Amino acid sequence: MIIKYGLEFILHAKDSSVKIIKSALAEFGSNLIVSDCQKQVESCNYEVRMTTEDPTLVFDLCSQLGRIRSVKVNEN
Amino acid sequence: MSLCYGRTAGSLKNRKKFLNTIGIDYRGLICAKQAHGKNIEYVTEENKGRGALDYDSSFSDTDGFFTDKTGVPIAILTADCLSVFIYDPKRPAIAILHAGWRGTEQNICAEGVRVMREKFGSQPRRLLAGFGPSIRSCCFEVEKDFKTNFPFGLVNQGGRIFMDIALVNQRQLVNSGVKKENIFDPKVCTFSDNDNYFSFRKEAQGAGRLISVIMLK
Numbered sequence: 001m002i003i004k005y006g007l008e009f010i011l012h013a014k015d016s017s018v019k020i021i022k023s024a025l026a027e028f029g030s031n032l033i034v035s036d037c038q039k040q041v042e043s044c045n046y047e048v049r050m051t052t053e054d055p056t057l058v059f060d061l062c063s064q065l066g067r068i069r070s071v072k073v074n075e076n
Numbered sequence: 077m078s079l080c081y082g083r084t085a086g087s088l089k090n091r092k093k094f095l096n097t098i099g100i101d102y103r104g105l106i107c108a109k110q111a112h113g114k115n116i117e118y119v120t121e122e123n124k125g126r127g128a129l130d131y132d133s134s135f136s137d138t139d140g141f142f143t144d145k146t147g148v149p150i151a152i153l154t155a156d157c158l159s160v161f162i163y164d165p166k167r168p169a170i171a172i173l174h175a176g177w178r179g180t181e182q183n184i185c186a187e188g189v190r191v192m193r194e195k196f197g198s199q200p201r202r203l204l205a206g207f208g209p210s211i212r213s214c215c216f217e218v219e220k221d222f223k224t225n226f227p228f229g230l231v232n233q234g235g236r237i238f239m240d241i242a243l244v245n246q247r248q249l250v251n252s253g254v255k256k257e258n259i260f261d262p263k264v265c266t267f268s269d270n271d272n273y274f275s276f277r278k279e280a281q282g283a284g285r286l287i288s289v290i291m292l293k
Contacts (some may be wrong), residue, residue: 024130027085057088060103064129 006074013066014043078285079131108138112178116140142171149291155274159208159288164198189252200253206260213240215267
């Protein structure tokens with residue numbers, strides 16, 4: 001049986017954009033929503049929501065883009 | 077296993093699954109944008125992860141890596157080309173090379189031995205070498221003009237010319253001072269055993285890529 005997980009987290013990133021984050025994550029699941037940048041001093045907070053079979057891959061990829069915070073994982 | 081062909085998600089899953097079984101964290105893998113040349117890069121802990129999760133961060137124009145650092149996994153991706161592993165148990169140090177026919181023509185094996193000798197003082201006669209799966213002389217038909225660039229390693233079968241890429245690289249290693257008995261050749265043909273291995277010649281653009289990886293523990 002394939003288990004799917006609902007992920008919600010904040011990605012704190014410099015030099016990124018909604019388009020870059022969506023492009024990086026699109027293959028890794030479904031129901032992907034990336035909120036517009038909430039501007040910090042030199043970077044942005046992006047709220048990411050998606051459904052995936054492999055949360056660790058998603059977090060590994062996102063850790064290249066910035067810092068991950070406020071993680072919620074729900075087993076669907 | 078490649079991040080520049082096919083689906084990235086699938087490749088990362090496969091890398092993670094495979095590398096976990098041999099005790100390597102797939103996030104630390106070092107990969108190259110291979111260019112069929114003979115540029116071999118020295119890598120250390122600082123370079124870990126280049127090409128691990130995305131293709132863009134891979135080393136450009138590079139067809140081999142070498143290191144004397146532990147915990148630094150270096151990789152080459154192939155589909156018919158030969159991967160060459162070199163190990164110096166004394167230093168210890170390792171190298172991995174991508175030897176397609178173009179790299180072989182440029183004698184990348186000799187370059188691999190040279191950089192290990194110069195950087196680490198490796199003695200060729202003490203080096204151990206191994207080959208990954210590649211297309212073999214049974215299936216690797218080449219143009220007749222290969223004769224001018226490869227004085228050995230070509231087989232004439234009824235007027236058709238076939239290349240034994242592993243034999244050529246074995247000879248190049250031996251000419252560089254590596255003992256023949258220290259070279260391990262699994263004699264696996266990617267083309268004829270296409271159920272188990274990817275073959276570019278057989279599958280063309282749809283071919284996946286095999287990964288060859290080595291790390292000092």
